[in-house]
Amino acid sequence: MPDTQRATRRTQRSLSPIWIVPLVAVLIGAWMIYDNLSRLGPSITLIMDNAEGIEAGKTLIKTRNVEVGRVEMVNLSDDLGHALITARMSPEAERMLNDETRFWVVKPRIGREGVSGLGTVLSGAYIQLLPGSGETRQDEFTVLEQPPVAPPDAPGLRVNLVSQVGNAITTGDPVTYQGYTVGRVEDSRFDPEKREMRHLLYIQAPYDVLVTSTTRFWTASGVDIRLDSQGFRVNVGSLESLVGGGVTFGVPENAAMGHPAKAGSTFLLFADEDSANEGSYDDYLEFVLLVDDTIRGLAPGAPVEYRGVRVGTVISAPWNFSAPQPDSLSRFAIPVLIRIEPQRFDDSLEEIDTQEWYQRLDRMFNNGLRASLKAGNLLTGALFVDLNFHQDVVPFQRMNFVERPVFPTTSGSFAQIEQKVSNLLDKFNNLEVEPILSTLNETLATTRQSMEKVNSIAASVDALLADPATGRMPENVNGTLRQLRDTLQGFAPDSQGYNELTQTLARLEQLMRDLQPVIRTLNDQPNALIFDKKLSEDPQPRAPH
Known part of the structure; x- marks a missing residue:
């Protein structure tokens, strides 16, 4: 019986085509997730005091x-002291985030320099980023309350000013040179330890070359009106300085x-231009005047002049009014x-020899140099x-x-006038008044008699003028003139009489x-009328000798 071979049934497991679609979808989803994650930029945190106008997702x-x-x-901080803003940046913005980057909110603002941010009335506020050039990566930033004056790497010069408390300089105020705006005040802060204001100024290029080692800064007031010993002065600044100074x-x-100033140099901020000019005289000689006259009207800052030329202040x-004086007994x-x-006296003097100048003034004192008070303005x-x-x-005699x-003094102009008036009154008191009065009475009597005669003559003239005959005199004169005119007309060239x-x-x-x-x-x-006229004989010529 032949061997019967039986077939062996084997089951083959194969992937069904129906699974291709979900696998492709998974792969596409994974790719999209990877693509989104790769395209997702860094997350940063912004710190603000007030999140007004800021909306999440918008x-x-x-x-x-x-x-x-x-x-x-948009969240609150744990201590509820400020707002924390979480923002997602684009990948290309990652290289902008460093320690010099600045953020601020752009919204409608009305400031001294004008109106800005009107475009956000319809679109809403947004956060402006100013890229920095720092090398340190940073993910947390404090949003500025005001837009910065200039980027940290902007071409120009930044200098510091130190001033006493009381000026009205704030961030954003203009910095001007001869009335032209060349920069801005970037920052103003008060130092409580030194009790002084510190300002950071930015001078934009190419005007930064105007700031040198001898430059003086002062507060620009809108209107400066002065009435002092030097006269009446009015200084008017720019329109922006009229509103907020600078x-x-x-x-x-x-x-x-x-020489050109270096970045970060510190200067002193003076109250006005006169104070800035006075501050350039850093070498001086101090003297004390012991004035016997009144000093009412003499104020600090008044000029010290020599024949109209200012030489001091x-x-x-x-x-030190209560200090003992050298000759207090007298x-x-x-x-x-x-x-x-x-x-x-000399613009080129940077340093002076104090002893030499004291000796020079001592020689002038011996020659009669004296100080006195004079009126500079009669109005004030x-x-x-x-x-x-x-x-x-x-x-x-030299004293301290x-x-x-001590600078020697003499009486001022008012004291001299008072002395002259006093001397004049003394002369009047010494005059013999009685003889003068008697002579004056005689003169008045003579004058009275003369006036009586003048009145009598005036009365006679009035009576003459009141006489009717005097009133008819002009008519008689007119009649005589008419007769004379008629007579003269009778002798005209075409008249019969002529x-x-x-x-x-x-x-x-x-x-x-005849x-x-x-x-x-x-x-x-x-x-010849009685006798006949004799006939003359003919002349006989004489014979020649």
């Missing part, structure tokens, strides 16, 4: 008006330009502290110190007052011509 983060992130969550700078007229009036003078500033009564040489003054040399007169004159002329031979005969022979 508020954008932009730089140069290009979206680089979006706010995901800072201005320049080089004093008596100072050299100096009044520092304090009075100064007088009670008012001490006034002044400074003589030799740098005003402001005084200034005038230096001049005087003759016949008491020799000055509270370790300061013709008759002409004919008469002609006959008279003819008669005179009488000429008779007159000539009578001249030759007066008896």
Whole structure:
């Protein structure tokens, strides 16, 4: 019986085509997840005092008006002191996140420099990113309350200002040079330990070369009105400084330009331009005036002048009033502290020899140099110190007052006027008034008699004018003039009288011509009218010898 072979049944397991679709979907989903994760940018945290206008999922983060992130969550901090903003940035924004990056909220603002952020009225507020150039990676940032004046790497110069409390300089105020805005105040902070204000100024390029080692900064007030011993002055700043003030700078007229300032240099902020100019005179000589006159109207800062040229400044009036005086037994003078500033004489003087100048002034004291108070403005009564040489003054002995040399003084103009008035009154008192009064009475009596005569003459003139005949006199004169005019008209060239007169004159002329031979005969022979006229013999010529 042949072997019967039986077939073996084997089951083959194969992947059904129906599973291809879910596998492809899984692969596509995994790829999409990977793609999303690879495209997902870094997450950062923004710290704000107030999250006004910030909405999760809506508020954008932009730089140069290009979206680089979006706010995901808005929460409060654990201590409830500020708001924490979680934002997701785009991958290309990761290289912008460093320790110099700045964030601030763009929304409608009305400031001294104008209105900004009006475009966010309809679109809503957004967060502006200013990329930094730092090397340290950072994921947590504090949002600024105000937009920064300039990027940290902006070309220009940043300097520090130190000032006393009381100025109105704030962040964003303009920095001007001769009325033109060249920068801004970036930061203003108060140092409680040193009790002073510190300001950070940014001067944009190319105006940073204007700031040198001799530059002076002062507060730019909107309107500066002064009425002092130097007259009436009005200074008006720019429109922006009128609203909020600012800072201005320049080089004093008596100072050299100096070398360019370095970044981070510190300068002193003065109250005004005059204070800044005065601050450039850092070498000076201090003297004390012992004034016998009143110092009412003499204020600190008043000028010390020599024949109209300013040579110093009044520092304090009075100064150490209760200190013992060198000659307190003979007088009670008012001490006034002044400074003589030799740098005003020569702009090139950077340092002065103090002893040499003290010796030079001592020689001037011996030659009659004295100080006195004079009125600089009659309207306000402001005084200034005038230096001049005087003759016949008491020799000055050098002395000190509270370790300061004393500058010799003399009576001021008002005291001199008072003395002259007093002397004039004394002369009046010494005059013999009675003889003068008697002479004056006689003069008045004579004057009275003269006035009586004048009144009598005036009465006679009035009576003459009141006479009717005097009133008719003009009519008589007019009648006479009319008759004379009529008479003259009768002798006009075309009148009959004129013709008759002409004919008469002609006959008279003819008669005179006829009488000429008779007159000539009578001249030759007066008896010719009685006797016959003698005939003259013919002349006989003489024979020659």
